[in-house]
Amino acid sequence: MNSQMKMSRRTLIRSMALGGGGMMLGFYMPGVSAAVVAPKPWTTPTDGTEINAWLTIDAEGTVTIRVPHTEQGQGALTSVSMMIAEELDVPWDKVQAVFADMNRHVKNDNEYIATTTNGSRLVRQQHPHIMQAGASARERLKAAAAKDWGISPTEVVAKQGVLSAGANSANYAEFAAAAAELSLAEEPAIKTPDQWWLLGNPTPRLDVDVKVNGSAHYSIDTRLDGMVYAAVSCCPVPWGRIKSYDFDAVKDRKGVITVVEFKALEGKTSTTDMQNGVAVVADSWYRAKTALDLMPIEWDFGPNHKVSNESQATEASRLFKVAGDVSNEEGTDAIGKIDAAENSLTADYHRPYETHARMEPINATVSVTDERIDVWSPAQNQVSPMHVVAGHLGRDTKDIYMHTTFLGGAFGGNGGGSTAVTRQAAEISNKLRRPVKVIWTREEDVTHDKQRPPVHIRLNASIGDKGLPDALFSRAVWFTHEGVESHGPATADVAISNMPYAIPNRRHERHNVAAHIPTATHRGPGVNQNGFIIEQFADEMALAGDWDPLEWRLEMTKGQEPWQRVLLKLKEVAGFTTDLPKGEGMGIAILEDHGSICGTCATVSVNQRGQLTIEKLVQVMNSGYMINPLNGSEQMEGAACWELSHALSGGLDLREGCFMNTNFNTYNLMRMPQMPEVEVHFALSQDGWWGGMGEPAGPPSPPAVANAIYFATGKRIRSTPILKHDLSWT
Amino acid sequence: MAFSLSVNNKTYEVDVEAETPLLWVLRDSIGLTGTKFGCGIAQCGVCTVHVDGKPVRACSTPVSSVVGHEVTTIEGLSENNEHPVQQAWIENTVPQCGYCQSGQIMSAVALLANNDSPSDSQIDSAMAGNLCRCGTYLRVRKAIHRAAELTKKSEA
Numbered sequence: 084m085n086s087q088m089k090m091s092r093r094t095l096i097r098s099m100a101l102g103g104g105g106m107m108l109g110f111y112m113p114g115v116s117a118a119v120v121a122p123k124p125w126t127t128p129t130d131g132t133e134i135n136a137w138l139t140i141d142a143e144g145t146v147t148i149r150v151p152h153t154e155q156g157q158g159a160l161t162s163v164s165m166m167i168a169e170e171l172d173v174p175w176d177k178v179q180a181v182f183a184d185m186n187r188h189v190k191n192d193n194e195y196i197a198t199t200t201n202g203s204r205l206v207r208q209q210h211p212h213i214m215q216a217g218a219s220a221r222e223r224l225k226a227a228a229a230k231d232w233g234i235s236p237t238e239v240v241a242k243q244g245v246l247s248a249g250a251n252s253a254n255y256a257e258f259a260a261a262a263a264e265l266s267l268a269e270e271p272a273i274k275t276p277d278q279w280w281l282l283g284n285p286t287p288r289l290d291v292d293v294k295v296n297g298s299a300h301y302s303i304d305t306r307l308d309g310m311v312y313a314a315v316s317c318c319p320v321p322w323g324r325i326k327s328y329d330f331d332a333v334k335d336r337k338g339v340i341t342v343v344e345f346k347a348l349e350g351k352t353s354t355t356d357m358q359n360g361v362a363v364v365a366d367s368w369y370r371a372k373t374a375l376d377l378m379p380i381e382w383d384f385g386p387n388h389k390v391s392n393e394s395q396a397t398e399a400s401r402l403f404k405v406a407g408d409v410s411n412e413e414g415t416d417a418i419g420k421i422d423a424a425e426n427s428l429t430a431d432y433h434r435p436y437e438t439h440a441r442m443e444p445i446n447a448t449v450s451v452t453d454e455r456i457d458v459w460s461p462a463q464n465q466v467s468p469m470h471v472v473a474g475h476l477g478r479d480t481k482d483i484y485m486h487t488t489f490l491g492g493a494f495g496g497n498g499g500g501s502t503a504v505t506r507q508a509a510e511i512s513n514k515l516r517r518p519v520k521v522i523w524t525r526e527e528d529v530t531h532d533k534q535r536p537p538v539h540i541r542l543n544a545s546i547g548d549k550g551l552p553d554a555l556f557s558r559a560v561w562f563t564h565e566g567v568e569s570h571g572p573a574t575a576d577v578a579i580s581n582m583p584y585a586i587p588n589r590r591h592e593r594h595n596v597a598a599h600i601p602t603a604t605h606r607g608p609g610v611n612q613n614g615f616i617i618e619q620f621a622d623e624m625a626l627a628g629d630w631d632p633l634e635w636r637l638e639m640t641k642g643q644e645p646w647q648r649v650l651l652k653l654k655e656v657a658g659f660t661t662d663l664p665k666g667e668g669m670g671i672a673i674l675e676d677h678g679s680i681c682g683t684c685a686t687v688s689v690n691q692r693g694q695l696t697i698e699k700l701v702q703v704m705n706s707g708y709m710i711n712p713l714n715g716s717e718q719m720e721g722a723a724c725w726e727l728s729h730a731l732s733g734g735l736d737l738r739e740g741c742f743m744n745t746n747f748n749t750y751n752l753m754r755m756p757q758m759p760e761v762e763v764h765f766a767l768s769q770d771g772w773w774g775g776m777g778e779p780a781g782p783p784s785p786p787a788v789a790n791a792i793y794f795a796t797g798k799r800i801r802s803t804p805i806l807k808h809d810l811s812w813t
Numbered sequence: 814m815a816f817s818l819s820v821n822n823k824t825y826e827v828d829v830e831a832e833t834p835l836l837w838v839l840r841d842s843i844g845l846t847g848t849k850f851g852c853g854i855a856q857c858g859v860c861t862v863h864v865d866g867k868p869v870r871a872c873s874t875p876v877s878s879v880v881g882h883e884v885t886t887i888e889g890l891s892e893n894n895e896h897p898v899q900q901a902w903i904e905n906t907v908p909q910c911g912y913c914q915s916g917q918i919m920s921a922v923a924l925l926a927n928n929d930s931p932s933d934s935q936i937d938s939a940m941a942g943n944l945c946r947c948g949t950y951l952r953v954r955k956a957i958h959r960a961a962e963l964t965k966k967s968e969a
Contacts, residue, residue: 155910297847306846442912724945
């Protein structure tokens with residue numbers, strides 16, 4: 084027994100994070116430079132036997148699972164490990180997780196199949212191949228034991244790390260080497276949910292211990308021998324240019340090494356491209372940042388310096404009167420029916436730009452040598468920075484070594500959008516031939532984040548028989564970067580154009596307007612902003628027909644089992660009523676996002692002066708299946724906080740082509756005193772479809788709160804931030 | 814300028830400008846990276862450390878001001894996660910991305926040092942300076958109550 088094996092599991096996992104695996108290489112160990120240039124830095128922390136790319140088993144039966152997805156708080160390390168342990172059938176306390184080697188993945192023709200963590204899709208879409216890796220390893224172990232024991236593999240039972248058949252019994256470890264050599268005539272099918280023993284149970288995440296003592300390493304924590312630091316400033320108005328800068332004014336400051344100018348390539352304005360800007364390089368980040376702050380820079384803001392929230396609102400008002408692209412149409416002549424109706428309603432809604440502001444400011448560390456390039460970057464898909472750096476420096480992707488770390492949040496903002504900083508670090512390191520760490524200040528991070536696009540939507544509806552809507556028309560105007568949207572033009576009015584409500588005649592139009600502000604996905608793309616709009620307008624339509632909002636939704640989703648299941652559960656547990664004294668209110672909202680349906684009931688109180696308190700949220704989730712209800716609840720609470728943060732007090736202030744509120748003193752986000760009690764329920768269909776978990780619980784929270792505010796005050800809040808509205812009542 | 818600092822009961826000699834924020838001295842000069850950078854203007858709390866047991870924002874604390882005082886960072890809290898606040902955090906599976914949690918924990922430890930059984934509203938006001946984008950606030954609050962219990966048990 085080697086010394087590591089004597090440790091408790093808790094210590095083991097910690098030692099994984101501190102001592103081994105690709106993610107740790109080169110942080111603070113002595114002789115780090117030598118380690119960085121080692122040809123194969125990614126050795127497992129234990130000397131286990133690799134059965135397949137996903138796992139090793141060591142002599143003591145410890146299973147090390149290599150997770151190809153990033154861990155940004157959504158539980159990927161734990162989810163992937165659970166799915167493999169479920170199939171392999173090993174005791175959960177013998178499992179540890181490490182980040183998989185992305186260089187191997189690229190060299191072996193995408194060995195791990197999928198490496199990104201986004202779109203709430205890890206479990207719902209990737210469980211088949213991940214579970215397959217565990218099932219395959221289990222069957223190989225059985226086959227290896229059967230061969231040795233001279234029996235058929237079907238006679239061998241694999242359970243909790245032990246292989247047995249009659250009088251024969253062995254730990255998995257004994258047959259790990261033989262299993263690795265075997266090939267199966269046929270790969271096994273993965274388990275069905277009724278066969279699960281681990282999945283479905285509340286399971287604490289594997290990365291808690293390292294996140295309570297400062298030892299969890301993030302990209303920003305990278306430290307290398309000989310490393311220099313860079314602080315960066317790009318034109319505050321995106322795609323503007325540098326007129327001049329005066330490095331001489333700061334070059335003699337202590338520790339300052341050099342200045343590097345970045346140039347946006349002509350015609351290149353994708354969100355992964357570099358902006359025009361300048362970096363000061365020094366022997367510490369604080370010295371670099373101080374020198375940058377003091378260095379005179381003159382900008383040419385370019386043609387976009389007059390763009391503002393107001394100019395976009397004016398453009399939206401104009402476009403409300405112009406026909407747009409049709410996103411979806413059902414029935415006939417929705418517009419004509421609304422025009423002719425006796426009982427009709429119309430409303431304009433708006434959501435502004437929002438930024439990701441994940442707590443870890445955008446950063447990257449790159450070390451370029453002739454032989455290889457080492458990269459640390461908090462990208463949601465760790466393969467992206469490899470391609471970005473290879474392309475930028477004209478190098479072979481196979482010579483690029485990605486060191487996966489924990490991500491200090493990501494929320495859709497660390498997709499392609501985070502790669503500009505990696506280009507900057509690569510360019511500086513290539514020039515200086517030294518490891519360089521680039522950190523953006525919070526102000527730079529907010530200014531040059533790829534923002535959530537703003538949207539303006541006009542809705543019209545007519546109320547027909549039984550007080551139910553018979554026609555609906557919506558026209559959305561949203562402002563995306565260059566009019567090109569990586570998550571699809573339909574995102575402009577998603578949740579509206581594909582609403583579940585049985586309104587017989589519907590027409591949905593959109594204007595996808597080009598703007599200079601780079602935009603990208605943001606936790607719950609599209610649904611996050613449009614949910615606030617359609618789920619309030621649903622209440623407006625219900626009330627115009629004298630319906631109770633919850634009963635209206637039940638009526639309007641009749642025959643749609645996944646929706647009915649959520650609404651009926653909400654009715655059972657939330658105690659929703661519109662009969663409350665003035666100043667108190669409850670509100671309902673239900674939305675589909677990433678394949679899951681989540682319903683929320685909010686209870687609020689608003690005093691006569693207009694002070695809002697969100698007392699409670701009751702959330703009901705239908706994600707089809709659920710592999711870890713503990714992590715599921717954590718994601719649901721967190722998603723509600725995320726969306727309410729923006730809806731209550733967020734909103735970027737775009738003026739003169741750039742954002743004015745770029746730090747937490749002016750861009751306000753939810754803090755503990757505002758966080759309501761959250762009660763989570765699951766109502767799972769379990770009939771063959773899988774939904775996501777990281778995002779869908781966010782979008783229903785703001786409309787549920789706004790609907791509750793309406794019942795408390797009589798005021799309909801059709802734009803955010805909610806707290807900028809006067810909520811007082813008499 | 815050379816400064817002699819006491820951090821987690823160890824003495825470090827650092828050569829930096831007097832106005833350098835303690836945060837960058839901890840992270841870049843000394844190598845204690847558990848204390849994080851979030852905003853640089855004392856608004857988010859991810860850089861919270863203790864100076865003589867009191868919580869301060871390291872990003873806005875000049876290094877010269879802590880000479881002669883004892884600095885404690887997340888790394889100095891315990892050897893092996895034994896501190897009751899760390900134990901309570903583990904029991905309640907508080908962290909998600911984890912980036913803000915060093916600051917959350919240091920604020921919580923300072924709160925409990927002055928108030929061994931804080932109410933919800935006392936917790937809210939003590940923790941209002943610590944942002945969390947993952948939205949772990951409910952679990953932070955619960956863990957602080959639990960840490961108060963654990964502290965009392967260990968003292969009993």
